[in-house]
Amino acid sequence: MIISTEELKSWDKHRRTNLLNKLSGYKSAHLLGTKSMEGITNLATINTVIHVGANPFLLGYLSRPLVVKRHSFNNIVATGSYTLNQIHESIVEQAHQCSAKYPGGESEFEKVGLHEHYLPGAHAPCVQESKIKMLLQLKEIVPIKTNDTVFVIGEVIQFELDESSIESNGHLAMDKLETVAINGLDSYYRCSHFATLPYAKPE
Template identity: 35%
Template structure:
């Protein structure tokens, strides 16, 4: 099957959303937890989180254009300066998925989707208690993507919480954490490690 640009532009809105959100393959499924200065918490599912660097340890994610109905996550981050990234696991996929609904700013997705706010001393954003793999982030900068009105939100890792058995031979084993992946808008996948190879040095590349 081959689609050219004209074909793609001719897709109806929902079809285009589903296909364009799937073409990169399976992505990490995470919940981002925030809270504003009035104590109103927010929780939203994201599949766009990417590694941007290790020193300093930076992660980024893409937000949709802000409107009165969406954009509570970035508004809280810019107001508060902190947020959390929480892996999604198989036993609460459904709860996590429904955080994508357009809730009012005064209705917390934590409460509405039956997930638990968890706070760590001196960190000003809620973690998801049910998650086994949690990352505390400090906001660094927001970069406008002018072509479509989205933003790249960049933050630095300040807290890292995961099970002891997640480290295997010096690497994080995502299968051991039972984290899940997402494709498109609503398809979820379990993760299974199928291979491990050494760090590549040019003089060690095999003949194929």
């Protein structure tokens, strides 16, 4: 089956959107934690986090077009502080509910029943229930002109996780942490490790 993007224009919008959101495959699932200058906390479900570099330790995420209010993005710009909290099986439903469009004056923590947790010196809250919590400092915002999105890059200042999940060689046993993957905006998957291969060199 070969489908052209031109052909997709004739599809039902909901069906087309579902397919295109899922076509690129599994992604990591995070809750983005921020706090406004007025002290209102915010949580957003995101699936666009990528590793940018290890020295310094940089992560980036893609923020959707800013044509509507983006509470998380605005908080990051105003304070420079935010957190990324990996989603695991036990909090999937609460984490997914954070994708709802709550008014700016309401905290998703309170609405979905998750709890705030602060790493030392942090302005932005982590999610207490998350098994991998990362505190970031904003470093750069890169506009993407093609579709008016922005790529937000931050440096990880601190992170918190269960020490038993770190293997002797530095590998992280994600399956022990019940980390989930997300595809599209609504489909969650369990993760299981099946192979660790040696560093590849030309034969």
